[in-house]
Every structure is written in C-alpha cells, then in structure tokens.
Amino acid sequence: xxxxxxxxxxxxxxxxxxxxxQKLGMILALSGTGIILITWGGVSLTNNAxxxxxxxxxxxxxxxMFTYGTYAGKTAGIKNDGVYFRSHTAxxxxxxxxxxxxxxxxxxxxxxPSYLGYQTGVNGTNEGLIALFDPLSYFFKGKPxxxxxxxxxxxxxxxxxxxxKFIVKYRHNRYHIIRTISVMIAQLGLAYxxxxxxxxxxxxxxxxxxxxxxxxxxxxxxxxxxxxxFFYGWHLDAMQQKAxxxxxxxxxVWGILLFLIVTPIITYFVGKRxxxxxxxxxxxxxxxxxxxxxxxxxxxLSAWKLERWLIHAVLVLVFLMTAVTLYGYFFNTGTxxxxxxxxxFQKPYGFVIGAIFSGIVGVGFYPLLGNRVxxxxxxxxxxxxxxxxxxxxxxxxxxxxxxxxxxxxxxTYCEQGIDVRAYAQKGQNIVRASCVGCGVCSAVCPRGVLKxxxxxxxxxxxxxxxxxxxxxxxxxxK
Amino acid sequence: xxxxxIIGNGISGVTAARHIRKNSDKEILIISAExxxxxxxxxxxxxxxxxxxxxxxKPYEDWFWEKNRxxxxxxxxxxxxxxxxxxxxxxxxxxxxxxxxxxxGSKSNKFGWPGEDLNGVQGLYSYQDLQLLENxxxxxxxxxxxxGGLIGVEMAEMLATRKIDVTVLVREDVFWGNVLPKEEGEMxxxxxxxxxxxxxxxxxxxxxIIDNGNGRVKAVKTKDGEVIDCQLVGLTxxxxxxxxxxxxxxxxxxxxxxxxEFFETNIPDVYAIGDCAQFKETVNGRxxxxxxxxxxxxxxxxxxxxxCGNKMSYNPGPWFNSAxxxxxxxxxxGWVFNELKENQxxxxxxxxxxxxxxxxxWNKNTDEFIGxxxxxxxxxxxxxxxxxxxxxxxxxxxxxxxxxxFDPEFYSHYExxxxxxxxxxxxxxxxxxxQKWWRKLISA
Numbered sequence: 001x002x003x004x005x006x007x008x009x010x011x012x013x014x015x016x017x018x019x020x021x022q023k024l025g026m027i028l029a030l031s032g033t034g035i036i037l038i039t040w041g042g043v044s045l046t047n048n049a050x051x052x053x054x055x056x057x058x059x060x061x062x063x064x065m066f067t068y069g070t071y072a073g074k075t076a077g078i079k080n081d082g083v084y085f086r087s088h089t090a091x092x093x094x095x096x097x098x099x100x101x102x103x104x105x106x107x108x109x110x111x112x113p114s115y116l117g118y119q120t121g122v123n124g125t126n127e128g129l130i131a132l133f134d135p136l137s138y139f140f141k142g143k144p145x146x147x148x149x150x151x152x153x154x155x156x157x158x159x160x161x162x163x164x165k166f167i168v169k170y171r172h173n174r175y176h177i178i179r180t181i182s183v184m185i186a187q188l189g190l191a192y193x194x195x196x197x198x199x200x201x202x203x204x205x206x207x208x209x210x211x212x213x214x215x216x217x218x219x220x221x222x223x224x225x226x227x228x229x230f231f232y233g234w235h236l237d238a239m240q241q242k243a244x245x246x247x248x249x250x251x252x253v254w255g256i257l258l259f260l261i262v263t264p265i266i267t268y269f270v271g272k273r274x275x276x277x278x279x280x281x282x283x284x285x286x287x288x289x290x291x292x293x294x295x296x297x298x299x300x301l302s303a304w305k306l307e308r309w310l311i312h313a314v315l316v317l318v319f320l321m322t323a324v325t326l327y328g329y330f331f332n333t334g335t336x337x338x339x340x341x342x343x344x345f346q347k348p349y350g351f352v353i354g355a356i357f358s359g360i361v362g363v364g365f366y367p368l369l370g371n372r373v374x375x376x377x378x379x380x381x382x383x384x385x386x387x388x389x390x391x392x393x394x395x396x397x398x399x400x401x402x403x404x405x406x407x408x409x410x411x412t413y414c415e416q417g418i419d420v421r422a423y424a425q426k427g428q429n430i431v432r433a434s435c436v437g438c439g440v441c442s443a444v445c446p447r448g449v450l451k452x453x454x455x456x457x458x459x460x461x462x463x464x465x466x467x468x469x470x471x472x473x474x475x476x477x478k
Numbered sequence: 479x480x481x482x483x484i485i486g487n488g489i490s491g492v493t494a495a496r497h498i499r500k501n502s503d504k505e506i507l508i509i510s511a512e513x514x515x516x517x518x519x520x521x522x523x524x525x526x527x528x529x530x531x532x533x534x535x536k537p538y539e540d541w542f543w544e545k546n547r548x549x550x551x552x553x554x555x556x557x558x559x560x561x562x563x564x565x566x567x568x569x570x571x572x573x574x575x576x577x578x579x580x581x582x583g584s585k586s587n588k589f590g591w592p593g594e595d596l597n598g599v600q601g602l603y604s605y606q607d608l609q610l611l612e613n614x615x616x617x618x619x620x621x622x623x624x625x626g627g628l629i630g631v632e633m634a635e636m637l638a639t640r641k642i643d644v645t646v647l648v649r650e651d652v653f654w655g656n657v658l659p660k661e662e663g664e665m666x667x668x669x670x671x672x673x674x675x676x677x678x679x680x681x682x683x684x685x686x687i688i689d690n691g692n693g694r695v696k697a698v699k700t701k702d703g704e705v706i707d708c709q710l711v712g713l714t715x716x717x718x719x720x721x722x723x724x725x726x727x728x729x730x731x732x733x734x735x736x737x738x739e740f741f742e743t744n745i746p747d748v749y750a751i752g753d754c755a756q757f758k759e760t761v762n763g764r765x766x767x768x769x770x771x772x773x774x775x776x777x778x779x780x781x782x783x784x785x786c787g788n789k790m791s792y793n794p795g796p797w798f799n800s801a802x803x804x805x806x807x808x809x810x811x812g813w814v815f816n817e818l819k820e821n822q823x824x825x826x827x828x829x830x831x832x833x834x835x836x837x838x839x840w841n842k843n844t845d846e847f848i849g850x851x852x853x854x855x856x857x858x859x860x861x862x863x864x865x866x867x868x869x870x871x872x873x874x875x876x877x878x879x880x881x882x883x884f885d886p887e888f889y890s891h892y893e894x895x896x897x898x899x900x901x902x903x904x905x906x907x908x909x910x911x912x913q914k915w916w917r918k919l920i921s922a
Contacts, residue, residue: 017641075673077805081639082528172805174888295530300539400884401859403800403809405771406489406537407521412530421537442886446802448809448856451884466500469860471776472867473783473793 021069029062029161036154039129040108040116049135056157063161067168076172078444080413088367089292095367103364110355113147140196141205155285156192160184162288169291175439175452179277183284191219191281203247204238214238216251221279223258225318226381228354230255232346233329264388270454271395272385273437280381282374285363286415287438290371294415294440297370303417307377307434314353315383321349353378372415376434386433394454397430397441399423399462402470403449410441410450424449427469429462481505482785483565483575485555489771490752491581492516493778494785495548501786506547507573509565511554513605515540519583520771522608523632527639532605558727560745577785580724580735580743580750581778584717584769591624593687598695599711602633611636618642618709622698624684625715626653628801633712634676635804645677645706646670647684647698653803659816659837661826662851666803669833674804687711717769719754732756734767739791741781749785751777761792763813770799796866797849798859806833811862812849814839822848825903827896829854836896840872847875855892856884873908876900880913 018026032055035045045051071079088094108115117128126134126144133153137145163184170176195218199205205215216238217227224230239248266274276283297303328334328341335341362374375382389395397420404427410420416434420441423430430441430450442450467474482498484491487510495506521535543550554568558578565573586601588594598614601607611633615621621637623630626648634644650656652663653670671678683701690696697707719734730736730744734756741749752774757766764773776794783790800809814837818824823842828835834854840847846869850862861882865875875882879893897910 075805080524080527080529084531085528173886174890175886178888299534398884400856401798401863402772402775403798403859405520405800406518407524408518408530408535408537409521409524412534425537439886446807447800448807448884451856451886453887466497467779468772468775469863470772470795470798471779471793472795473776473780473790 019069021072022066023069025062025064025066025069027062028058028065032056032058032062036129036132039132040105042115042117042128044117044121044127044131048132052132052135055132059157060161064164067165070165071168071171079169080409080444083292083295089295091296091368095293099365099367102366103360106355106359106364109147109151110359116147116150118147141199152192155281156187158289159187159281159284162291163284166288166291170443173439173443176443179273179439180287182278183280183287186221186279187281187284190221190279195219198247203244206243208243213241213243216244216248218247218251219281220251220254221258221275222281223263223275223381224255225259225315225322225384226280226282226379227255228318228321228349228380229346231322231325231329233325236329263385267385267388268393269395271393271435271437271452272382272389273395273435273439273452275385276375276382276436277438282358282362282379283436286366286371286375290363290366290415293366293371295370295412296368297372297376297415297417299411299414299417299419301419304419307417310377311379311383311386311434314357314378315380317349317353318380321345370415370417372417372436375436376416382434382436389435390431390433392457394457394460395435395437396453396455396460396462397423397435398451398453398455399427399429400447400449400451402427402468403447404468405447407446409444409446413440413444415440420450423462425468426466427463429460431461479503479505480576481507481574482577482579483573484508484579484581485565486510486581486583486752486754487513487516487550488519488581488583488752488774489516490583490774490778491579493775494579494581494751494782495778496546497779497782498785499546499548501782501788504785505549507549507551507575509551509553509555509567509573511552511568514550514552515543517605519603522602522605523636526608526611526636555723558724558729558748560728560748563747576747578748579741579781579785580721580729580748580754581752581774582720582723582754584753585720586629586713587716587718588713589715591684591687593689593695594713596687596689596695596711597693598709599687599713601713601717602629603717614710615640615642620645620706620708621710621712622647622706622708623712623714624698625713626650626655626678626680627657627714627716628654629717630712630714631670631801631803633714634670635674637710637712638674638676642710643677645679645708647679647682647700649681649683651680653678653680655816657816659814659824659826659851661828662835662837662853663816665828665833665835665853666806669804669806673833717753719756719767721754740784740789741777741792749781751781757792762794764794764797772798796863798862803853806853807856808851808853809855809857810849810851811857811859812839812847812866814849814851823904825900827892827899829892834892836892838872838875838900845871845873847872850875857882858884873906876906876908877911880910883913 035055084090114120117126117130121127130145130150133145133150137149163180167177167180198218204218206213216235229235239252241248277287324336324341324345357378358374365373404424406421406425408421414420416436418432420430437452439452442452482504484495487508491508495508498504498506515536518535518537524530525532555565556568557566563575586603600610620643623633623646626646634646637644652660653667655663667678670676685699685701687695688697695711697705699705721731721735724731734754735743735750736758737743737750737755738758739761741751743750753769760766780790780792796812798811821841821843822839824839826837837851839849847865876897893910897908901908
C-alpha cells in the first residue's frame with residue numbers, strides 16, 4: 001500500500017528519476033547555497049563582490065535549470081505526482097533537514113547576528129555571511145550590510161527564482177502566472193529595490209554629520225498590523241525626519257490610509273487575496289518557496305478551532321500593544337500605568353509574534369507544518385482582512401452545482417488547511433475568513449468544480465439546502 | 479426506535495445514512511467489508527500517484543460517525559435472511575434490521591477471457607484493488623490495459639507515473655468510442671498517445687492472457703494474433719453490480735438488485751441503491767443501472783426520505799457528468815451520444831493548436847438544445863441544468879455562452895470563435911451577449 005511505503009530515507013525512491021538538467025541545476029543551486037553556508041560558518045571570503053555574484057547567479061540559474069529539467073517536455077497540467085512519496089515533501093529526512101536549517105537561520109538572524117558575521121571584524125566591520133553582501137549594500141547605499149539587508153536580499157532572490165519555477169509548474173493556468181508575476185514584482189520592486197534606492201538617495205536610513213537620522217519601513221505594501229512597529233516612536237519620528245521629506249510623510253500618510261481605507265475597500269471587492277497571494281512578502285515566499293509543502297497543512301477540524309483562537313488573539317494583542325505604544329508616543333511617556341511600554345508590550349510582542357511566530361515557526365517549519373503557518377494562525381493583517389472577507393465581501397469560491405466527486409485534492413492542496421471538499425460536496429460555496437485566494441483548489445480539481453470569483457453578496461453562500469444540484473426529487477431551498 | 483442497516487459504505491450508503499440521520503432518530507448501522515471508513519472511490523488513483531494519502535481521500539474525519547450516531551461494522555454479509563429480517567455475517571454474528579438498504583456497488587467485469595484469473599490480472603474498483611495494484615506493479619515493466627473507458631485511462635495515468643510502459647487495448651476505433659463522438663474521441667486518443675506516450679491500440683481486442691508457468695501473466699494475445707509481453711493486465715471493460723452474496727436470498731436479482739423507482743425490492747423493507755440497483759423501468763431516460771458517483775448520492779438522498787416516512791421516487795435532473803483524461807478535463811450536460819440520433823444537428827469546435835473542444839447537439843426541427851460536450855473548458859452546471867429543464871433553444875445557449883463559462887479568472891475565452899464558427903456552419907446569426915453576472919440570469 002502506498003501509505004506504508006512513505007519514504008523517510010534521504011535517497012527517496014524517486015531520486016533515480018532525476019534527469020541531467022535537474023541534477024545540474026541542483027548542483028549549481030546547492031553550490032550557491034553552499035557558499036552561503038560556508039560564510040555562515042564563519043569563513044570570510046576575500047573577494048566578496050565576485051563570490052556574491054557567483055552565489056546569486058548560481059542559485060538563480062540553478063533553479064531555472066532544475067525547473068527546466070522538471071517540467072520541460074511534460075505537458076502543461078497538474079504536477080503532483082509522487083508528492084507524498086518524496087522525503088523532501090512528505091516530512092521525510094530531507095524535509096526535516098531543510099526545516100532545521102531554515103529554523104537555525106532564523107534563530108541566528110534574530111538573536112545572534114554576530115554568528116552570521118555582523119560587525120564582528122576589526123572596528124565593527126562585517127565578516128562571513130554579512131560581509132559577503134557588503135558589496136551589494138555599498139552599491140545601493142554606500143554602507144556595509146546589516147543582517148536585515150542580507151535577509152532581504154536572500155528573500156528576494158528566493159521569491160524571484162522559485163517564482164519562475166512556480167510559473168512554469170502552473171503554466172496552463174493564467175491566474176497563477178499573473179499573481180506570481182505580481183508577487184515577484186512586489187518583492188523585488190516594492191520591498192527590495194525601492195527602499196534600497198531611497199536609502200541610496202538619502203531619503204531613508206542615513207547618517208548626516210555623524211548623526212544617524214533613523215530608519216522607517218519603506219516597503220509601500222507592508223501594512224500595519226502585519227508591520228507591527230509602524231506606530232513605534234522611533235518609526236514615526238523617522239518618517240517625520242526633515243531630511244527625509246517629502247518621502248517620509250508620504251509613507252506615514254499612505255501607511256495609515258492603507259490600513260484604514262484601502263484595505264477594507266479592496267478586500268470588499270476581491271477578497272483578501274489581493275494582499276495575501278498577490279503582493280504580500282510573507283505570502284510571496286509561501287507561494288513560491290513554500291509551494292512544495294502546501295499539502296502539509298492540517299485539515300482537521302481541531303486545527304481550524306486552534307486557528308480561530310490564535311489568529312484573533314494575535315489581532316487583539318497587536319491592537320493593545322499599538323494602543324499603548326501610541327499612548328506613550330502622544331503623552332510622551334515610556335510607561336503605561338507603571339508598566340514600561342517597551343519591556344511589557346513591545347518587546348514581548350516582537351519576540352513571540354514577530355520573531356518566533358512569523359519567522360521561526362512561520363518559515364522554518366515550512367517542510368513540517370506547511371507553507372502558511374504564519375498566515376493561517378498568526379498574521380494579524382490576515383485576521384483583519386479575514387473578518388471583512390467572511391462578513392462583508394464579494395469574494396467567494398463558487399462550487400459548480402453537483403459535479404464534486406469528493407476526491408479531496410482541493411482540501412489536500414489548500415495551504416490554509418481549509419476543508420474545501422466539505423463545502424464543495426454539499427454544493428456550498430466556500431466563504432471562509434482564512435482563504436487567501438491562491439486558486440490552487442480550483443487548479444487541482446479534476447472535475448472543474450471550483451472557481452474563485454467576485455460577485456453580488458446575495459446568494460454568496462451557494463446551495464443552502466441539504467440536497468445537491470442534480471436531484472429533481474427535491475426542491476432546493478432558496 | 480427502528481433500526482436501519484446499510485450494506486456498503488460507499489457514496490450511496492453513506493449519503494443515505496447521513497440523510498436518515500438528518501431526518502430521524504433511527505438507529506443506523508453501516509456494514510462494510512472493504513474499509514472501516516467511507517472513502518472517495520474516485521480518488522484511489524491519486525493515492526497511487528502520490529498526490530494524496532489514503533487518509534486524505536476520506537471525506538469525513540473518523541470522529542464524524544460516532545458524533546452523528548452512525549454505527550460502523552467492518553464485516554462481510556454472507557447471507558440475507560429476509561424472512562427473519564436478519565443478516566448472517568462472516569464473523570458468525572447475526573445482525574437484525576427493520577429496514578435494509580443494499581448499497582454494495584460494483585465489481586470489475588470479466589468476460590470469461592482465458593487466463594483472466596491469473597496473478598497480475600486485476601480490475602480497479604476497490605481499496606483492495608489498489609493494494610493489489612501496488613503489489614502487481616512492483617516489478618512490472620509493461621502493463622496491458624483492456625478497455626478504453628474512464629477507469630482505463632485512470633489506470634494508464636497511474637501506471638505511467640511509476641514509469642511503467644502502458645499498452646491500452648480499445649475495441650472501438652477511438653478512445654471511449656461507445657460514448658464519445660468521433661471528433662472528441664480522436665482528440666483524446668491523440669492526447670493519450672502523443673502527449674503521454676501510451677501505446678494505444680484501437681480496434682484491438684483481447685483474445686487470451688498467457689500464463690508464465692507459475693500462475694502469473696507473462697503476455698496477452700490479441701484477436702489479431704499479436705502477443706504483447708507484460709507483467710500486469712488491467713481489466714477495465716466496465717463494472718457490474720456486486721450482488722453475488724444475495725443469490726442465496728429471496729431477493730429478485732437480475733444483473734443487479736431489481737428495484738422500482740422507490741428503490742423497493744420484491745421484499746418489503748429492503749431497498750437497493752447505487753451501482754448495485756437495477757431499475758425495472760428506466761427513470762428519466764437514463765440507463766437502468768447507473769454507475770456514477772452523483773447518481774449514487776442522489777439515490778441515497780432519495781431513499782432516506784422514503785425510509786423516514788416521506789415516500790419519494792428517484793427523480794434525477796438532466797444528465798451531466800465529468801472526468802479527466804490525463805491533463806484534459808471533460809464535462810457534459812444533457813445528452814451527447816457517440817452518433818447523432820434522428821432529427822439531431824450538431825456543431826463541433828476545436829482549438830487550432832491546443833486540445834480544447836466543444837460539441838453541441840440540438841434538435842434540427844425545433845432548435846431545442848439537447849446536450850454539450852466540452853474538453854478543456856469548464857461550464858456552469860446550474861445554468862445548463864436550467865436550460866435543459868426549460869428546453870432552451872440552441873440560440874439561447876449560443877447567445878449566452880460567455881455566461882456559461884466557469885474557467886478560472888484570466889483564462890483565454892473562445893466564445894467569439896465558437897459562435898463565429900457556429901454561424902458559418904449553420905447559417906444562423908447568433909450575436910454573443912457580453913458576460914453579465916450569471917446569477918441574474920438564473921433568477922430571471
């Protein structure tokens with residue numbers, strides 16, 4: 001039985017089927033990754049500019065070659081063969097290894113950047129992995145790299161490289177092609193290039209006359225409450241910094257408008273997908289790098305119950321924490337009823353939610369818990385839009401009458417752990433707070449049952465009666 | 479409190495149980511010798527291909543049954559004693575009932591081919607067949623599949639994912655030629671042969687299956703005398719009712735359990751639904767044995783009403799169905815047969831390059847729309863259901879074609895091309911209406 005044959009060895013039974021392009025691509029991409037790991041291990045290279053070029057090109061070209069080997073010569077269509085037989089994608093040894101390496105990376109990134117080489121050299125110069133990215137940072141803004149610059153660069157490289165893989169994998173489905181191009185552009189342009197260029201033009205993150213003027217998040221789409229430190233004093237101050245005008249104030253006004261007005265309006269018309277699977281950075285990584293793990297999300301009812309408690313708890317927490325933060329900002333105090341705002345509000349939120357939840361569990365556990373753990377259980381932005389999507393939106397996934405055969409592909413490949421089949425087999429439409437509108441349920445359905453669409457709120461839920469379309473012995477209750 | 483016993487935990491039996499529970503407080507027991515819990519039979523192929531695990535193809539979590547007070551028994555019914563309203567189980571236990579629903583599904587057809595019982599020869603219907611296929615395919619280099627239908631193409635796709643060379647013997651001159659019109663059959667045949675490298679033999683019939691001397695298949699011989707070496711033979715030439723165990727009972731059995739439109743057998747309080755039921759008279763122009771997922775569900779929904787005191791006859795709406803041939807999705811609404819019937823006219827459209835097509839049938843005297851086949855284009859079931867019930871004209875369907883499209887957002891649309899071709903070939907002057915919100919159309 002296939003079930004018992006689940007392979008937990010490093011050399012999965014499908015390894016023999018890797019073709020030449022796949023092998024070459026993998027060697028190339030892993031070499032690039034290997035250089036990153038070597039520098040992470042503390043080795044400082046002498047010609048960082050050259051090595052960084054090698055790293056970026058080998059990862060990008062290697063991924064493209066692997067993609068070519070995997071999908072070229074195959075017909076366009078669903079490519080899920082062997083997903084549950086491979087060690088990498090079925091929580092086997094490779095899956096665990098990837099999970100551990102990713103988790104370790106986040107632990108070092110958040111708490112021990114010195115182990116990545118951050119300011120460990122003479123006079124606080126960078127070494128190792130951080131130094132590897134110094135040339136690129138100098139190119140953009142004339143100063144050495146920080147661990148965040150390294151993280152952003154790798155993050156962007158991964159989304160762009162694996163975005164291409166995703167597009168080729170789903171090349172028969174234009175919805176996936178367009179939304180993936182969108183997340184790639186959003187990451188590369190809005191989240192990476194624009195902020196770095198602004199810094200390079202002295203509109204952000206600069207020192208003048210020996211004084212550091214501060215830094216604000218210049219990613220136009222990174223919206224509070226996902227961007228939980230937007231209302232922190234230092235962040236508000238940086239945006240109002242004279243030297244950064246008018247850009248800083250534009251970001252401040254836009255940030256507030258985006259949360260208050262733009263988000264509810266767009267979410268009303270098209271659902272939260274406009275953000276989660278079209279522009280968001282977390283979503284972008286989940287949809288590209290995380291795609292091989294999407295089936296690992298739990299579909300149990302118990303997981304849904306946990307999800308509702310957790311995600312809404314985070315939403316409440318971020319509101320509380322931000323309210324206290326703003327109180328401190330406007331009343332110019334560091335304490336709230338005797339409690340230090342940083343120690344009792346900002347720091348715990350940043351530590352538990354910002355670092356552990358969104359980073360370590362959110363990405364580090366991709367190969368174990370699926371690719372949307374953070375988006376599903378933790379993201380306050382997703383929670384906020386989810387409430388709008390559930391109760392006041394035109395978005396739904398329409399079920400096509402009585403065509404469902406309960407096969408379960410939709411539920412299995414739902415990264416958000418929605419039991420899509422439970423609705424589809426009853427002829428009901430899927431109206432769920434957590435749906436990020438990735439469209440994969442619709443793509444993997446073998447019978448053409450599911451369609452993401454925006455329409456009138458009336459009859460949005462679809463079939464309300466117990467009888468499914470096709471049975472004329474009953475009146476379908478309207 | 480009366481006790482309803484259901485033999486078989488497929489879609490028919492389970493739907494009946496769910497709806498009896500919705501409408502009553504009766505004691506419900508489902509007996510199955512196949513699996514402990516209900517699973518989706520249509521998804522077995524995805525387990526073999528590694529898309530899902532067995533647990534993923536169970537539509538309900540295991541706690542569902544107890545929560546809904548539906549008792550499950552994993553045992554085999556060896557005799558039905560209708561005089562004493564009692565079932566004799568293989569385990570030796572006896573189970574009594576007040577009402578009995580037989581929903582035992584099908585078994586794969588065997589037509590008395592020499593060698594059909596050899597090791598390595600099998601059908602694909604049950605969970606046990608899947609386990610068997612896992613074993614049989616292990617050392618298989620080439621497999622021969624006998625029968626070009628929906629299970630045949632599934633099995634070909636399954637085995638191809640294990641890098642097994644597959645030969646398919648099809649009696650007709652195109653794939654699924656007893657159902658599909660020639661144009662669609664040819665397009666699908668090409669897809670299977672050219673795009674997926676399946677060795678598709680049309681107009682080919684099985685003569686015998688040859689023993690390797692140890693009771694395992696080593697080759698098949700076709701009616702043309704050709705011998706094809708293989709280690710596995712898939713028998714996919716249809717299925718027939720699984721009713722062997724009822725032959726010792728007083729129930730009237732023909733090919734299936736004979737029932738009227740209320741699913742009543744010749745014995746009071748005994749009903750049969752799903753694949754194993756055979757209607758004395760056909761209902762709504764359908765076959766008298768229906769082996770489709772959704773008809774099983776409808777029968778379950780309906781018999782539950784009767785059992786709960788609201789006697790109701792089987793009354794399925796307009797015919798529809800769907801399937802997938804490797805990468806190509808298929809949907810059908812209304813009746814499209816492999817050959818035009820009297821007074822029927824048709825229009826076939828196929829994409830220039832891609833394997834996308836559409837076939838419309840209507841009455842050439844009245845212009846009444848009769849049916850549509852579509853490959854690679856998804857269509858709205860509710861809209862076609864409405865049109866078929868209203869006996870809408872072919873003009874209505876063509877004019878509103880854009881509103882009937884159910885493809886994902888941003889897909890290419892071909893309606894303009896289709897209507898253009900339709901006008902050219904029929905001399906009609908259809909003007910395609912712009913897409914408007916489909917719900918308005920339905921409530922109008």
